[in-house]
Amino acid sequence: MTEKFLPVQDYLPDSGTYELLPFKFEPVGADEVILTNLTGEFLYLKREKLDSLVSHRLAPSDADYRALRARHFIRQPNDRATLDLLALKTRTRLSRLANFTNLHLFVVTLRCDHACHYCQVSRQSEDRQSFDMSEETADRALDLVFRSPNPAIKIEFQGGEPLLNFPLVRYVVEKAEQRNRVERRDLQFVVATTLSMVTDEILEFCRVHGIHISTSLDGPEDLHNRNRPRPGRDSHRKFTDGLKKARDVLGYDAVSAVMTTSPASLPRAREIVDEYIEHGFDSIFLRPLSPYGFAIKTKSYQAYDAGSWLEFYRAGMDYIIDLNKRGVRFVEHYSSVILKKMLTNDDPMFVDLMSPCGAGISAVVFNYDGDVYASDESRMLNEMGDATFKLGNVHSDSYRDIFASDALLSVLEDSFASSAPMCSDCAFEPWCGADPVFHHATQGDILGRKPESEFCKRMMGMIRYLLDVMRADPQAKSIFMTWVNS
Amino acid sequence: MLTLSGSALETGLTAPALFRLTTVPDLPAPLRAQRAFLMRGLGDVPEGYPHYLVFDRDPIPANGAAFTRLDEKFAYLSDDDIVHLSPHGHVRTLFRSASNHNSILLTEQCNNYCLMCSQPPKRKDDRWIVDEVRQLVPMMPRTTKSLGITGGEPTLFGDDFLDIIRLCKSWLPTTALHVLSNGRSFADVGFARNYAAVDHPALTVGIPVYSDDPSRHDYVVQEKGAFDETIRGILNLKRFGQRVEIRVVVHKQTFERLPELAEFIARNLVFVDHVALMGLEMMGFTRANLDALWIDPIEYRDELSAAVAVLRAYRIPVSVYNHQLCLINPDVGIAYVKSISDWKNEYVPECDGCARRDECGGFFSSGVKHGYSPSIKPFPHRHPAVD
Ligand code: SF4
Ligand code: SF4
Numbered sequence: 126m127t128e129k130f131l132p133v134q135d136y137l138p139d140s141g142t143y144e145l146l147p148f149k150f151e152p153v154g155a156d157e158v159i160l161t162n163l164t165g166e167f168l169y170l171k172r173e174k175l176d177s178l179v180s181h182r183l184a185p186s187d188a189d190y191r192a193l194r195a196r197h198f199i200r201q202p203n204d205r206a207t208l209d210l211l212a213l214k215t216r217t218r219l220s221r222l223a224n225f226t227n228l229h230l231f232v233v234t235l236r237c238d239h240a241c242h243y244c245q246v247s248r249q250s251e252d253r254q255s256f257d258m259s260e261e262t263a264d265r266a267l268d269l270v271f272r273s274p275n276p277a278i279k280i281e282f283q284g285g286e287p288l289l290n291f292p293l294v295r296y297v298v299e300k301a302e303q304r305n306r307v308e309r310r311d312l313q314f315v316v317a318t319t320l321s322m323v324t325d326e327i328l329e330f331c332r333v334h335g336i337h338i339s340t341s342l343d344g345p346e347d348l349h350n351r352n353r354p355r356p357g358r359d360s361h362r363k364f365t366d367g368l369k370k371a372r373d374v375l376g377y378d379a380v381s382a383v384m385t386t387s388p389a390s391l392p393r394a395r396e397i398v399d400e401y402i403e404h405g406f407d408s409i410f411l412r413p414l415s416p417y418g419f420a421i422k423t424k425s426y427q428a429y430d431a432g433s434w435l436e437f438y439r440a441g442m443d444y445i446i447d448l449n450k451r452g453v454r455f456v457e458h459y460s461s462v463i464l465k466k467m468l469t470n471d472d473p474m475f476v477d478l479m480s481p482c483g484a485g486i487s488a489v490v491f492n493y494d495g496d497v498y499a500s501d502e503s504r505m506l507n508e509m510g511d512a513t514f515k516l517g518n519v520h521s522d523s524y525r526d527i528f529a530s531d532a533l534l535s536v537l538e539d540s541f542a543s544s545a546p547m548c549s550d551c552a553f554e555p556w557c558g559a560d561p562v563f564h565h566a567t568q569g570d571i572l573g574r575k576p577e578s579e580f581c582k583r584m585m586g587m588i589r590y591l592l593d594v595m596r597a598d599p600q601a602k603s604i605f606m607t608w609v610n611s
Numbered sequence: 612m613l614t615l616s617g618s619a620l621e622t623g624l625t626a627p628a629l630f631r632l633t634t635v636p637d638l639p640a641p642l643r644a645q646r647a648f649l650m651r652g653l654g655d656v657p658e659g660y661p662h663y664l665v666f667d668r669d670p671i672p673a674n675g676a677a678f679t680r681l682d683e684k685f686a687y688l689s690d691d692d693i694v695h696l697s698p699h700g701h702v703r704t705l706f707r708s709a710s711n712h713n714s715i716l717l718t719e720q721c722n723n724y725c726l727m728c729s730q731p732p733k734r735k736d737d738r739w740i741v742d743e744v745r746q747l748v749p750m751m752p753r754t755t756k757s758l759g760i761t762g763g764e765p766t767l768f769g770d771d772f773l774d775i776i777r778l779c780k781s782w783l784p785t786t787a788l789h790v791l792s793n794g795r796s797f798a799d800v801g802f803a804r805n806y807a808a809v810d811h812p813a814l815t816v817g818i819p820v821y822s823d824d825p826s827r828h829d830y831v832v833q834e835k836g837a838f839d840e841t842i843r844g845i846l847n848l849k850r851f852g853q854r855v856e857i858r859v860v861v862h863k864q865t866f867e868r869l870p871e872l873a874e875f876i877a878r879n880l881v882f883v884d885h886v887a888l889m890g891l892e893m894m895g896f897t898r899a900n901l902d903a904l905w906i907d908p909i910e911y912r913d914e915l916s917a918a919v920a921v922l923r924a925y926r927i928p929v930s931v932y933n934h935q936l937c938l939i940n941p942d943v944g945i946a947y948v949k950s951i952s953d954w955k956n957e958y959v960p961e962c963d964g965c966a967r968r969d970e971c972g973g974f975f976s977s978g979v980k981h982g983y984s985p986s987i988k989p990f991p992h993r994h995p996a997v998d
Pocket of ligand 2 (some may be wrong): 654934935937938958959961962963965966967971972973986988989990
């Protein structure tokens with residue numbers, strides 16, 4: 126090296142001059158910790174390095190020092206870009222909150238041809254008047270929908286079985302499109318249906334109006350039929366026929382499926398994934414069952430705890446990772462939500478994994494009778510006689526009454542995980558969220574006592590699983606990186 | 612290698628001048644006044660050109676007009692090329708119409724002092740270049756596809772630099788402009804805003820980032836605090852919607868944290884428009900610092916793979932330049948660009964019989980001359996070659 130160039134040591138900062146930036150840590154194994162910062166970046170450190178770090182003794186020549194500075198856990202007093210980047214990433218993470226409500230759920234009827242054990246709300250009634258949404262109610266709900274400042278508006282039709290009240294679906298779609306000629310929002314429609322009653326006419330309407338279908342598939346035929354009893358015990362066959370028809374008319378990408386994990390599903394993670402692959406899906410949502418509602422009330426159906434669900438989740442994920450390694454691209458959505466927050470600055474704003482919680486922010490529910498709820502779970506809770514999360518009614522309350530109601534604002538205020546007891550110190554908090562409805566239902570407290578919370582147990586389990594996998598298996602980490610950017 | 616700068620055999624010029632060349636003898640008179648006529652061998656000498664270029668032993672224009680005589684090193688000159696001629700017989704080719712890689716060197720001064728600089732900076736005040744460029748840009752063919760602006764650090768000229776960009780926008784509105792800068796000047800929000808305000812329709816700035824570790828970057832560019840300014844510069848440019856390319860030269864001082872750098876970009880600068888991962892060129896300071904810089908690319912092929920995989924996963928367009936195909940892992944192929952120089956791709960004796968020579972960028976001529984990887988290994992043909 127020629128004289129006029131200085132050696133690398135000359136560019137290292139002076140010892141002990143660094144500043145700590147906000148971070149939290151959590152033990153990993155006996156002698157290590159994982160550090161996270163407020164934008165969800167993380168790294169591992171030996172415990173003794175953590176001690177040096179916080180007592181400003183970590184040497185600038187230390188490899189850990191370099192990593193900590195590069196990932197914005199520390200900075201030199203002159204590092205201005207560090208703060209600019211942290212601010213930018215934080216803003217990016219929270220930017221979607223400002224858009225306010227995106228997803229508007231219309232419960233167009235409670236009637237259903239299925240009698241699923243875990244369903245909290247459906248009715249087998251033939252009585253149209255009592256359980257169907259009326260045009261008048263829909264009009265009022267649409268008034269509120271277009272009050273949302275969000276440039277993107279998604280209207281999802283739910284039930285019961287929304288196809289049982291398809292005339293109202295048509296009505297809402299046409300009305301919304303009409304209004305949107307002036308509003309010019311990015312307007313999308315989804316119908317959540319088992320597809321058992323789908324007709325060519327319905328599909329044609331969906332095609333013309335670009336409506337997507339979200340359907341249900343719980344697993345192999347016996348499991349699916351057991352979870353979803355209907356007269357004739359043919360739910361799975363109806364699904365298969367309906368799926369083919371829907372894809373023929375609407376196109377492959379317009380049809381997705383959701384899965385509910387019943388206790389009978391727990392030992393069958395692989396088979397469930399295989400069932401999804403067999404039907405040509407390239408993703409699954411390993412969704413845990415809400416531990417309240419009809420399932421508990423009837424006692425006939427035992428729910429399960431976080432531990433058993435995690436076993437199911439891990440088995441499913443192990444298999445899914447293996448599939449991806451063999452070249453079959455297949456995504457698990459629940460993990461993706463968490464991974465997105467670990468590996469990018471984007472918060473996908475998934476209702477249960479947001480802070481503050483997504484109640485009213487990411488989704489709002491218009492029930493058949495005009496009642497407005499903060500989430501689907503809130504509506505189920507109301508069915509059990511608990512109206513805590515009922516925000517109002519489209520017939521009697523204004524937009525302001527509903528979206529500035531105490532019922533909503535206090536939930537939002539109480540659901541900032543970063544200020545919740547235990548969560549505020551938890552290193553996993555940037556990746557986690559708040560589920561006030563769940564904690565209210567199970568513990569009678571919106572904030573929840575996290576040491577006893579099944580939600581917390583589940584989140585910790587998932588997060589530790591994902592961290593371990595990424596650390597032990599770089600190939601799996603690469604696969605996750607493609608998931609979070611798709 | 613082309614000789615872009617050299618001496619004429621003789622010249623009749625009395626003052627320095629820029630000339631756009633033509634070989635067309637019957638241009639309309641008004642255009643003749645703006646061109647120098649490039650004579651090739653015998654033939655009638657058309658009248659009315661202010662200057663003539665002749666080669667070697669060719670006869671001089673019989674009409675007694677001023678001429679400059681060049682040797683065969685300049686034989687590549689052709690229609691619409693632009694040269695600068697001085698009364699002392701100095702010849703500089705400033706623009707070659709046959710090339711897609713023309714660039715304007717705006718200054719040789721720089722506020723960095725990179726270990727591997729191919730154009731070692733000089734302290735001397737060379738602001739005169741700006742005036743020459745002001746003359747040059749309007750002379751360039753309006754059909755020019757792309758043009759580079761390099762240095763040194765071209766932004767050091769501040770408003771004059773912005774003027775040149777503006778001039779390019781006015782005279783060459785459909786020419787894609789590529790600025791090479793260390794980005795530090797753009798840490799000044801006002802400067803970044805003014806740059807954006809030029810509103811050039813096809814402008815990209817290429818900015819080197821050598822590490823996610825500030826001290827490592829500062830060491831490579833030999834300037835404390837450079838990393839911080841460069842990153843803030845990139846942020847300002849993107850804030851104002853400017854196109855930014857990140858350029859990484861991979862060598863012994865940068866290869867180790869290449870995957871971490873890719874993750875840093877994915878996490879912090881995901882909005883950049885392109886990342887270029889480039890092999891070392893045996894030019895300028897590199898040869899002085901060879902021990903500190905040289906590493907056989909085959910030894911960092913896994914780091915290169917990891918970096919490409921991360922950037923691709925985050926959907927950041929990435930290209931690998933200046934590498935030999937036989938030294939990279941197959942998974943880098945998707946980002947591989949067969950491009951070394953605008954002149955010609957050069958190969959070494961080891962390449963003989965390589966089945967993928969057509970896809971391979973080969974070597975810089977500096978590499979062929981001053982050393983290259985001992986691991987070059989031709990790809991075998993699937994079937995034994997007949998003959
Ligand atoms: S719920 Fe549990 S895992 Fe999530 S942030 Fe709170 S303490 Fe951490
Ligand atoms: S042997 Fe030569 S031509 Fe073939 S890939 Fe290697 S460098 Fe390229």
